[in-house]
Amino acid sequence: MLKFYVSSFIPLGDNKLFHTIIGTMENEGPVVVKTYLRKFVKNGESQDMLEEYKKILQGIKDKFSFPKHANVMPCQSLSLESKAAFLVRQYFPFSLKQRMNSLQKLTYQDQMWFAFQMLCGVSQIHCEGKYHGDIKPQNVMVTSWNWLFIT
Numbered sequence: 001m002l003k004f005y006v007s008s009f010i011p012l013g014d015n016k017l018f019h020t021i022i023g024t025m026e027n028e029g030p031v032v033v034k035t036y037l038r039k040f041v042k043n044g045e046s047q048d049m050l051e052e053y054k055k056i057l058q059g060i061k062d063k064f065s066f067p068k069h070a071n072v073m074p075c076q077s078l079s080l081e082s083k084a085a086f087l088v089r090q091y092f093p094f095s096l097k098q099r100m101n102s103l104q105k106l107t108y109q110d111q112m113w114f115a116f117q118m119l120c121g122v123s124q125i126h127c128e129g130k131y132h133g134d135i136k137p138q139n140v141m142v143t144s145w146n147w148l149f150i151t
Contacts, residue, residue: 018034018035018036018087019034019035019037020032020033020034020035021033021035022091023088025088028076028090029091030091031076031088031089031090031091032088032089032090032091033086033087033088034075034086034087034088034089035084035085035086036084036085036086036087037083037084051080053085054078054080054085057074057075057078057087058078060074060075060130061074061075061076061077061078063128063130064124064128068124069121069124069125069128070120070124070147071117071118071120071121071124071147071148071149071150072121072124072125072149072150073089073090073092073141073149073150073151074089074151075087075088075089076088076089076090089151092141092142092143092149092151093144094141094142094143094144095137095138095139095140095141095142096114096137096138096140096141096142096148097136097137097138097140098142099142100137110146113146114142114146114148117147117148118135118140118148118150121140121148121149121150122135122150125150132150135150139151
């Protein structure tokens with residue numbers, strides 16, 4: 001069972017399927033917790049479908065490691081409970097969308113560095129036989145030292 005503490009109910013996206021909150025995990029620091037409420041699934045197929053997704057997500061988590069996949073950040077942990085499923089990943093204060101819209105404009109070198117890292121991240125995903133399916137600025141996180149992660 002995952003143990004995390006909710007530190008904020010700040011919505012991090014406009015997804016109707018997942019509720020996204022900021023939490024804190026013991027010995028991990030701040031994390032993003034995506035909560036999938038089972039009420040969106042028809043009775044009977046709920047447990048089987050979520051178990052299948054859990055296997056798929058666990059496979060993705062096991063395939064992607066930091067040294068080999070430096071620009072990909074899959075979920076750190078996942079948990080299925082009776083009323084909800086939880087996906088947990090590291091918290092990043094800025095998405096690429098926020099960084100692009102900040103007052104500090106991106107230099108040409110920053111733009112080329114981000115483009116290079118995006119291509120590296122997509123290549124790292126595809127080399128493992130996986131496909132993201134929803135790459136957009138909100139799903140790309142940027143660190144304070146301009147390192148980029150596809151989530």
